[in-house]
Amino acid sequence: MLEVGIKGRAETVVTEANTASSVGSGLAPVFATPMMIALMENAAASSVLPHLEEGQSTVGTRLEVTHDAATPVGMEVWAEAELLEIDRKRLVFRVRAFDRTGPIGGGTHERFIIDNEKFLAKAEAKKG
Numbered sequence: 001m002l003e004v005g006i007k008g009r010a011e012t013v014v015t016e017a018n019t020a021s022s023v024g025s026g027l028a029p030v031f032a033t034p035m036m037i038a039l040m041e042n043a044a045a046s047s048v049l050p051h052l053e054e055g056q057s058t059v060g061t062r063l064e065v066t067h068d069a070a071t072p073v074g075m076e077v078w079a080e081a082e083l084l085e086i087d088r089k090r091l092v093f094r095v096r097a098f099d100r101t102g103p104i105g106g107g108t109h110e111r112f113i114i115d116n117e118k119f120l121a122k123a124e125a126k127k128g
Contacts, residue, residue, distance in 0.1 A: 009043050011078035044093040
């Protein structure tokens, strides 16, 4: 059962593959903002997955985050998510990201609960 207060965490290590210079979001060899966002989404999505009905999952629909500090290659980074609001199928999370020196980013993230089969059928229908 979904309840406000559910928390999740996702972690990774900064490698060349997830730097801004590798993913095309900048030239610096530091943890890329799109990768930080993906980590935040992973923390949120994985936190609620065990509480959903079979055949359901969530999709990200909105992010309002800042990336406040750079993290170099070789350091561990992690994201934490906390479910703040449940509005029918809309879920609102506080998301934060860290490295061992402290916070590197944060904000809010919205996800919607979906029926996997219906969602994928609708997406595939776009092909015509």
